[in-house]
Amino acid sequence: MTKKIRVAIAGLGNCASALIQGLEYYKNADPESDYIPGIMHVKFGDYHISDVEIVAAFEVSTLKIGKDISEAIWEEPNCCNKFSDVPNKNVEVLPGPIEDGVAPHMKESFHCYDESVVQAVDVADVLRKTNTDVLINFLPVGSETATRRYAQACLDAGVALANGIPAFIASDPEWAQKFTDKKIPVAGDDIKSQLGATILHRMLVGLAHDRGIKLDETFQLNIGGNTDFENMKKEYRLTTKRVSKTQAVTSMIPYEVPTRIGPSDYVPFLEDEKICYLWLKGKNFGEQPLTVQLKLSVQDSPNSAGVMIDVVRALKIAKDRGIGGPLIGVSSYFFKHPPKQVPDSEAFQLVEKFIKGEITN
Numbered sequence: 001m002t003k004k005i006r007v008a009i010a011g012l013g014n015c016a017s018a019l020i021q022g023l024e025y026y027k028n029a030d031p032e033s034d035y036i037p038g039i040m041h042v043k044f045g046d047y048h049i050s051d052v053e054i055v056a057a058f059e060v061s062t063l064k065i066g067k068d069i070s071e072a073i074w075e076e077p078n079c080c081n082k083f084s085d086v087p088n089k090n091v092e093v094l095p096g097p098i099e100d101g102v103a104p105h106m107k108e109s110f111h112c113y114d115e116s117v118v119q120a121v122d123v124a125d126v127l128r129k130t131n132t133d134v135l136i137n138f139l140p141v142g143s144e145t146a147t148r149r150y151a152q153a154c155l156d157a158g159v160a161l162a163n164g165i166p167a168f169i170a171s172d173p174e175w176a177q178k179f180t181d182k183k184i185p186v187a188g189d190d191i192k193s194q195l196g197a198t199i200l201h202r203m204l205v206g207l208a209h210d211r212g213i214k215l216d217e218t219f220q221l222n223i224g225g226n227t228d229f230e231n232m233k234k235e236y237r238l239t240t241k242r243v244s245k246t247q248a249v250t251s252m253i254p255y256e257v258p259t260r261i262g263p264s265d266y267v268p269f270l271e272d273e274k275i276c277y278l279w280l281k282g283k284n285f286g287e288q289p290l291t292v293q294l295k296l297s298v299q300d301s302p303n304s305a306g307v308m309i310d311v312v313r314a315l316k317i318a319k320d321r322g323i324g325g326p327l328i329g330v331s332s333y334f335f336k337h338p339p340k341q342v343p344d345s346e347a348f349q350l351v352e353k354f355i356k357g358e359i360t361n
Helices: 014-025 121-130 144-157 173-181 195-209 227-231 236-252 302-321 328-334 342-356
Strands: 005-010 052-059 093-095 133-138 158-162 185-187 215-226 259-266 271-285 289-299
Touching: 005 121, 005 302, 014 052, 014 302, 052 121, 052 302, 093 195, 121 144, 133 144, 133 302, 144 173, 144 195, 158 302, 173 185, 185 259, 185 302, 185 328, 195 215, 195 236, 195 271, 195 342, 215 227, 215 236, 227 259, 236 259, 289 302, 302 342, 328 342
Parallel strands: 005 052, 005 133, 052 093, 133 158, 158 185, 215 259
Antiparallel strands: 215 271, 271 289
């Protein structure tokens, strides 16, 4: 077992910026502390936050490729709030494969490189040479082929995968079996934020059901100003996103209810702020009407960064123990579209048991 967790990142956007800043911000956190905002445990098993080390990064932006990650995270269109200085890390951003990672309407915003001029690196080769333990997938929503290419690179290089987007790998039986066969752990799909629209919506729907409320309809509308929302202006880019978010919520009740969930508009001046509107309508005792209307406003990218730090440490524990395939409890707690949907309170306990070695996955 190595002390450091060597991590590569595919997609050095706002989520990566928040994560890299967070590693600096919390690197001296008291290992005996029971409470750090945004982190499940300061020490997750044997691993402190400071044990997570970024060793490689893949990008398509000409403004980021060739720069140290400490510089690249501030390049446009990144707009994540700065909450920590990041010293030079001596990790050069490398050109990753484009595939379907860049939609036609996003080429200018992403400053995408010209494939006739720049050649993508061999991802598996880089992962091997950097002795990477875990690859984080932070590609844009809709990057189905590109995600599979990175997933295959993980299989080829023996690297665990944390799939942060709704391109289904851990929850796809075929891909799950590939990771199981190679005894490589994978967690996913589609990261849940610390307190975001999906987790809040799940809690409200679950609470209504537990308290005997019969829901008639519910919706979740999200707006934001970062490139995630710009990318999702095109409906075809967010097909799996709607599936992921919708199933995360509807799995909390045993009956069908009219539901609409997903990104609603791109508002550039909001930058990395995300605003969510939730609506629930139902009936309580005596079939009397009940409605819930709620607004959530949050900085989008830091909201998931701490969660991903916990995921990375869980995957490294799995590697240390020789566990392969999807991590069921970890995926259920930290992701919207896991292989198995489990109520969050139960999933939390599964993660705690996993950390202690009481369950294998």
